[in-house]
Amino acid sequence: MQPIKSIKDIPELDLFTGGSSVCAGCGPSMGLKLALKVLGPKTVIINSAGCMTLLPLFPNTPLKVSWIHNAIENAATTAAGARHGLDALGFKDMNVVVYAGDGATYDIGFASLSSTAIKNERVIYICYNNQSYGNTGFQCTTATPYGSETKTTPRGKENPIGNTNIHKDMLKLMGVHRVYCATASLAYPVDFLNKLNKAKERNGFSYIELLGTCATGWNFDPRYTIKISRLAVRCGMWPLYEIDDRKLSLNKEFKQLKPVDEYLQLQGRYKQLPPDGVTKLQSLVNEHWAQLNEFNAKRYV
Amino acid sequence: MKHILITGNEAAAWGARLVEPQFIPTFPITPQTECIETLARWKVEGDLPGTDFERMESEHSVMSAAIGAAAVGARVFTATSSQGLMLMHEVLYIASGMRLPIVMANISRGLSAPVTLWSDHNDFLDQRDSGWIMFHAENNQEVLDMILQGYRVAEDPKVLLPVMVNMDGYVLSFTDEPVIIPSYEDVKQFMPAYDPQHTITPDRPVTVGPPVMDEYTDYKAQAHLASRNALTVLKDIQDDFEKIFGRRYHTVDEFMLDDAELVLITQGSMSTTAKAAILEMREEGVKVGLLRLRVIRPWPGEIICKALQNAKAIAVIDRNIAPGKGGIMLPEIVETLYHSNNRPLVSGFIVGLGGKPQTEARIKEITRKLADDLASGRPRIEWNDLEVS
Structure with a gap:
C-alpha cells in the first residue's frame, strides 16, 4: 500500500454518512469516519458499550459497514471470535476492527484485550480515548489524566486536584504483548491513517490509540476539537509515537514542548486546577517526554 | 456406529x-x-x-x-x-x-x-x-x-x-x-x-x-x-x-405413570436411581411413577399436565435451593398444575445439594413421606435431607 503523504491523498471514500446522534465536535466519531477511509467497505466494526454505541439506533445507522455491539468488557474477544468465524467461512479479506472507548479498554475490558493481543489475533484494535466514561456522563477511568475533574473525581475542599491517579501507560503495556501499537491524534490525520494502513498489513494484532477529544466532557467550545487535538501533541500531553517489534519511534519530534497550561486553559475540566497541580502535571509530561526521547529508535519494552 | x-x-x-x-x-x-x-x-x-x-x-x-x-x-x-x-x-x-x-x-x-x-x-x-x-x-x-x-x-x-x-x-x-x-x-x-x-x-x-x-x-x-x-x-x-x-426421546420422560397415584418429579442423573427404587416399590405394590424434566426451557407445561392427569400426590425433588423461597422447580410445577383439571397434592423435597448422594433408600423415604402427605391431605416442603441419610 502507498503511504499517504498529505491530506490530498486521503481517499474520498465515505462510509460514515450523516445522521448520527453524536455530540457537536465529537472527536471519536470523526476518528471513525477517517479510519473507514482506509479500512474500506470490507470491514466489520466490533464496538464496546460507550459513546459510539449510539451511532446505530434501530432502525437507522450512519455506517455503511457491518457493526457488532456485544457488551462493554468483551470487544476484543468478540472480535477474536468474529475473526475465527470469518476465516472459517473463507472471508479472510474482511478487516475485523474494534472501536472501543478507554473505559472499555483500560479498565473493564483489559483482560479480554490482553488475551487477544498476546495470541496475536488478526484484529485492529482502535481505542478512542476520551479519558473518561463519556457515555455515562464523564466519570473517571484509569485513562483519565492527573488533575482532571470528572463527575466521580470532583474538586472540593478535601481534594482540590480532581483525579489524583496517574493514568495507565497503555502503550507500554500493549508493547510488552509484542504487537504493533501507536498513538494518534485527529489533528494529524495523515499520521493516523498511515498507522492504520500499517496495522491493516499486519498478519496479527495491532493497537492504535486515538485521542478521543471530547467537547462535552472536557468542556470546551466544540469548534476547538482539532485545535485541542493538536495542542495535546504540541504540549506533550499526547505524544505521537509507535512501538513496533518492541522498538520505539517518535513520530512528531519537537525541540521544545509548549507548556501544558496552554492546553489546560481551553478546557473546563482543568479549570481551577491549583498551581501545584499544574506543576505536577507538567513534571509528569516532562518525565514521559524525556523517556520517549531517550528510547527513540531503541528497544523500549 | x-x-x-x-x-x-x-x-x-x-x-x-x-x-x-x-x-x-x-x-x-x-x-x-x-x-x-x-x-x-x-x-x-x-x-x-x-x-x-x-x-x-x-x-x-x-x-x-x-x-x-x-x-x-x-x-x-x-x-x-x-x-x-x-x-x-x-x-x-x-x-x-x-x-x-x-x-x-x-x-x-x-x-x-x-x-x-x-x-x-x-x-x-x-x-x-x-x-x-x-x-x-x-x-x-x-x-x-x-x-x-x-x-x-x-x-x-x-x-x-x-x-x-x-x-x-x-x-x-x-x-x-x-x-x-x-x-x-x-x-x-x-x-x-x-x-x-x-x-x-x-x-x-x-x-x-x-x-x-x-x-x-x-x-x-x-x-x-x-x-x-x-x-x-x-x-x-x-x-x-x-x-x-433408532432411539426415541420424548419432551418429558414418563416412567410408570399410567396408573401411578404417587409421582416423583426429578431431573438429571438421580432419575436413574429413582427409577430403580420405583421398580422395587412397584414389587411391593406401591403405585408410584416418575416424571423426569429433560426440557427446562421452553417449559412443556401442557405435556406435563397431560402426563400428570392421573396423579394424586406429587413430590417435586429439587436439587437446588432458592434461599428464602425453597426449591426452584416446585413453584413451576404448582403453577403448571393450577391450569390443569387434575389438582394433585404437591410436596417439595430439596435434596442433593453440593453432590450429596441420592440413594434408592432416600427415594423410598421420600415416596413414603409423600404417601403420608396424601393420607393427611397436608403437603410438606422438606429442605433438610440430613434427617434421613
Whole structure:
C-alpha cells in the first residue's frame, strides 16, 4: 500500500454518512469516519458499550459497514471470535476492527484485550480515548489524566486536584504483548491513517490509540476539537509515537514542548486546577517526554 | 456406529465432534475440563479438521468469542460449569437476544461459597430466564444425543436460539458409561450442512446488537415465541432422530405413570436411581411413577399436565435451593398444575445439594413421606435431607 503523504491523498471514500446522534465536535466519531477511509467497505466494526454505541439506533445507522455491539468488557474477544468465524467461512479479506472507548479498554475490558493481543489475533484494535466514561456522563477511568475533574473525581475542599491517579501507560503495556501499537491524534490525520494502513498489513494484532477529544466532557467550545487535538501533541500531553517489534519511534519530534497550561486553559475540566497541580502535571509530561526521547529508535519494552 | 465406554465429558466432546463446528472457544473449569481436553487432543491428532480450537482467558470471553463467531455465521460449540456459567451470565442474554444458535454443554456444579466441586442444579437454573433453550440429560448417551438434537433445534429457522445441554458433574462427567457413537453419515443425514440464516459478508453490511427504543418489547416477544416454537420443532426432530438412530426421546420422560397415584418429579442423573427404587416399590405394590424434566426451557407445561392427569400426590425433588423461597422447580410445577383439571397434592423435597448422594433408600423415604402427605391431605416442603441419610 502507498503511504499517504498529505491530506490530498486521503481517499474520498465515505462510509460514515450523516445522521448520527453524536455530540457537536465529537472527536471519536470523526476518528471513525477517517479510519473507514482506509479500512474500506470490507470491514466489520466490533464496538464496546460507550459513546459510539449510539451511532446505530434501530432502525437507522450512519455506517455503511457491518457493526457488532456485544457488551462493554468483551470487544476484543468478540472480535477474536468474529475473526475465527470469518476465516472459517473463507472471508479472510474482511478487516475485523474494534472501536472501543478507554473505559472499555483500560479498565473493564483489559483482560479480554490482553488475551487477544498476546495470541496475536488478526484484529485492529482502535481505542478512542476520551479519558473518561463519556457515555455515562464523564466519570473517571484509569485513562483519565492527573488533575482532571470528572463527575466521580470532583474538586472540593478535601481534594482540590480532581483525579489524583496517574493514568495507565497503555502503550507500554500493549508493547510488552509484542504487537504493533501507536498513538494518534485527529489533528494529524495523515499520521493516523498511515498507522492504520500499517496495522491493516499486519498478519496479527495491532493497537492504535486515538485521542478521543471530547467537547462535552472536557468542556470546551466544540469548534476547538482539532485545535485541542493538536495542542495535546504540541504540549506533550499526547505524544505521537509507535512501538513496533518492541522498538520505539517518535513520530512528531519537537525541540521544545509548549507548556501544558496552554492546553489546560481551553478546557473546563482543568479549570481551577491549583498551581501545584499544574506543576505536577507538567513534571509528569516532562518525565514521559524525556523517556520517549531517550528510547527513540531503541528497544523500549 | 460404535459402542464404547466413555464419560459424560467425552460424550459431550463426541457430540461436538460429530457436528463439526467451525469454532470452539474454551476455558477450563472442574468438572468440565476433560471435555475440552478431549477436543484439544482430537484437534492436534487431526480428528477435527474443520474446527478452530481456541483457548480464551475467561468464560466471559469464551461466550463473547462464541457470539462473535456465531454472528458472522460460524457453527460454534463450547462447554463450561458452575462459576464459569455464572461469569457468562451477562453474555448469555446477549447470545439469545442476537438469536445465535450456539450450543454449549454445562456440567453442573454447586455454586460458591463455600466451595464445592460436586453437582447441583443451581448453576444452570440461575440461567433459566436467559432466553436459552435448556436440556438436562440423565445419562451419557443422552448427553451426546442432546447435543445433536440441540444443534437441530438451535439452527431451525423457526427457533434460532442458543441451546444449553446440562449434565450432572462427576456423576456423569467423570463416570464411564456405554455410549453408542453414531456414524458421521447418520449424523449428516440427521443434520445437513449448516446454512446460517444470518451472516456477515463483505458485500452485505449488517448491524448486530444496536440500541433500540420501543422495539425492545417486540424483540423479546419474538424470542419468547421462538422458544415456544422449539416445542413443536423438537417433536419433529425426535421423530427424525428415532428414524435414523433408532432411539426415541420424548419432551418429558414418563416412567410408570399410567396408573401411578404417587409421582416423583426429578431431573438429571438421580432419575436413574429413582427409577430403580420405583421398580422395587412397584414389587411391593406401591403405585408410584416418575416424571423426569429433560426440557427446562421452553417449559412443556401442557405435556406435563397431560402426563400428570392421573396423579394424586406429587413430590417435586429439587436439587437446588432458592434461599428464602425453597426449591426452584416446585413453584413451576404448582403453577403448571393450577391450569390443569387434575389438582394433585404437591410436596417439595430439596435434596442433593453440593453432590450429596441420592440413594434408592432416600427415594423410598421420600415416596413414603409423600404417601403420608396424601393420607393427611397436608403437603410438606422438606429442605433438610440430613434427617434421613
